[in-house]
Amino acid sequence: MAENDPTAPVVHDAYSDDYIRDILRGVKTIAMVGASDNWNRPSYFAMKYLQQKGYRVYPVNPKVAAAGGEILGEKAYADLDSLPETVDMVDVFRNSEVAGAVTDAAIGHGTRVVWMQLGVRNDEAAARAEAAGIKVVMNRCPKIEFSRLFGELGWHGFNSRVISSKRRIPGKSDAVGGDSDVGDGFVAKGFETLAVHAGSAPDPTTGARATPIYQTTAYVFDDVDHAASLFNLQTFGNIYSRLSNPTVAVLEERIAALEGGHGTTCTASGHSAQMLALFALMGPGDRFVASKRLYGGSITQFGRTFQKFDWHCDFVDVEELEIVRQAALHPKCKAIFAESLANPGGVITDIQALARVADEAGVPLIIDNTMATPYLCRPLEHGADIVVHSTTKFLSGHGNAMGGAVVDGGKFAWDKNDKFPSLSKPEPAYHGLTFFETFGDLAYTIYGHAVGLRDLGPTMAPMNAYLTITGIETLPLRMERHVANAARVAEWLAANPKVAWVSYAGLPGNKYHGLAQRYLPKGAGSVFTFGIKGGYEAGVRAVERCRLLSHLANIGDTRSLILHPASTTHRQLTEEQRTAAGAGDDVIRLSIGLENADDIIADLERALA
Structure with missing residues (x-):
């Protein structure tokens, strides 16, 4: 085509x-x-x-x-x-x-x-x-x-934009059988098509159509020269599964395609994805700016654990753009970080406004898109430079596979200032190679594999990649049902006399309804919070009375989930931090699944009775 x-x-x-x-x-x-x-x-x-x-x-x-x-x-x-x-x-x-x-x-x-x-x-x-x-x-x-174009960049998850149902020999300009037209691939434009096909092709040896699980630690070299070329980053291929794995590479390319990005590095968890996203940017004494409305674990990681690396986070209200701007203009600031759809409060970030601030400061904008998924929002199209995911959530979708992903938009010029020496200056571990000079718009993702995964080691397991690949195939269908169910439950809660408030941007009159229509026109997600009358004790009592909704610390499952953040995910935070993050004592978080909406409502009605 x-x-x-x-x-x-x-x-x-x-x-x-x-x-x-x-x-x-x-x-x-x-x-x-x-x-x-x-x-x-x-x-x-x-x-x-x-x-x-x-x-x-x-x-x-x-x-x-x-x-x-x-x-x-x-x-x-x-x-x-x-x-x-x-x-x-x-x-x-x-x-x-x-x-x-x-x-x-x-x-x-x-x-x-x-x-x-x-x-x-x-x-x-x-x-x-x-x-x-x-x-x-x-x-x-x-x-x-x-x-x-000819099938080699898949080893580290670049978006080849090539889809083919024919066998392709990596590194050959023709497909198996010698028909040059067969190797050209199909140019897919539909999200649903990319969710099923991007990154994968029939196995060139066996013809297996499903992506195999490459459960191996290492890969045979052709000869000494081939090995040296791989270790020197002079050619593309697999060395050791801590750096790259063919099953994981399929998932990486699929996520890159769905986000409209240039490349992806997959990791063992969402938290390790955040660490790897910043690793290429930060050095001792450096700072980054982050929204104070984040998942509680992220606040702890950014505010406490990263201090052990001498990385420092300035938490701000990202709706106060002048405050964000002043923090980002700090000479040691290296990035701005926010969630497209905040966990747990359902707050929607004005990505375009933050992108303008980031551009002025000369730093990348990193957006966590876990809650929205690329089906509902594609932050790179609104000016973000990097997107991170906990693939454990909606991308995997079935509560059975841990993982994270870092997606590079491929547009940030890493050499436009002296802020990012890891990418713009010679790398001693690779004999003085300069990543941006050598790899251009592939530099950030190659660094994520060649240095980040090599030295930090948060590698995604091939089995988890396989399960997530399978989950993504139904992502568009699942998200439609997630959103439809969430809208019905939110409307029911808003009319319930035992509920003080509902924070769901899909409801007309919500503070973020306008931003939802701009950034999430297909729906405001399926994770949101509501305030139960009676405070902390009432919240604990409600989650314990559910019989259909599962009380656990996860989101994005096919099953509906319920959580009281103040007593679980955000309990390490101070009361002030919990309130700022949208996790006060009366807050209950819901992750609405794929069950019948009437059954979900019936279980909540019993829990609130």
């Missing part, structure tokens, strides 16, 4: 996959201008990878050529005019200004494609090349695009 009309002008801000795929399939010979003989430079990585995929790559490096040297077994040349043949593509590993002269030389050389690497863009030169009938790609890496 073609993405775009092939006669339409190329949009350099958003290339179609068909455009990139056709170039990579049609090219056989490449001149890499700026190829380095230093094994730890991005150009060396890219040249070696492209050679492994069957391309003939000529290195163009005047210094090495003058010495009569070679790079990766190929003679180095001083310029394009010195090449022994007219190449199909000129790959530009020089800065944007110099790319103009290189492009003009490529036009004179007679090449068919000019490809400018990550961070390199020259629109005037591109226009000259296109006027000469040459295809142009800018600010992309052919190594990464080949890996994404």
Whole structure:
């Protein structure tokens, strides 16, 4: 299925996959201008990878050529005019200004494609090349695009945007059977289609349609050179399941696709996802700003446990934007954190307003989207930079699999200031490799795997990934029922004389009803709170009298759940903190499940009697 009309002008801000795929399939010979003989430079990585995929790559490096040297077994040349043949593509590993002269030389050389690497863009030169009938790609890496389109980037959960019901051999430009059209994949636009198919394909060896559980710790290397390339991040593949696992990778890509993100790192729990999300950003003495309306465990993690890392959290009311702004402008501030739909109070965050503050401060906006799920809200579309999930909740959906996820939107420029050295400065553990320079908009997710999971180790178990993949397949259907049931229960509670108040943004007249219509038009979720008359003792009594609703500390289950936060999830907090978080003594939290709504109401009626 073609993405775009092939006669339409190329949009350099958003290339179609068909455009990139056709170039990579049609090219056989490449001149890499700026190829380095230093094994730890991005150009060396890219040249070696492209050679492994069957391309003939000529290195163009005047210094090495003058010495009569070679790079990766190929003679180095001083310029394009010195090449022994007219190449199909000129790959530009020089800065944007110099790319103009290189492009003009490529036009004179007679090449068919000019490809400018990550961070390199020259629109005037591109226009000259296109006027000469040459295809142009800018600010992309052919190594990464080949890996994404032909099945290799799945090892660390990047959103390939490729869906296929055919067997695909990773790293090959054609599908099994040699029919090049089969490998192209289908461009899915529907959320329901992505929930079932994104990230998964039939097993290339057995043809198994369901995602296998790869219950293994490690993976065999082809040879010593292959092992070295993997450990040096020069090529893509699996090393050890603490870093990556094929089952987990399917879940990572599926979540990235559903959120409209660029890549995902899955973790063992929602709490470890929060830790990993901040790990790439924070250093000793650094600060971040967080909403004071958060899940109680998050408040404890941010306010107490993270202090042991010398990370410091400034809790603020995110509705007071000037206070948020002043805190975010602190020179040591590295992020703003909030929940799209707050747990437990159902407060809805104005994501766009926070995104403007984050942009002014030069820091990423991190949104916990656990309660809303991407079916109800996609924070990246409203300006968020990073999304985190406890996949334990609605994504898994059946109360049987722990997990977390960190989704990168791929839009934040990690080198625009000096705040994020982990991504913009050389990494000693990888021989001075710079993640953002080498991997561009993949840098944050690769760092999450290559450093975060490697050193902190909060790895998701393959079995939990498998259960969550299965759960996500029905996410759209489940969320529709969750929301419909929640709306009925909230309306019933609002009319009950033993209920003091109901905090459900789906109810007209609720303070957040307007924000709900903007950010959650399909419904305000199925987790909300209400105040029971009689306070703490009445709350305890009500949860203990339920016979259908389960009294436990979880949300997002198929079963309806009930909790008194003041005596459970938020009991570590002070009374003032509990009240600020929406978990006062009279508060009862409901997570409405998929049962018959009349039965849920009947059980609550008995509990309140």
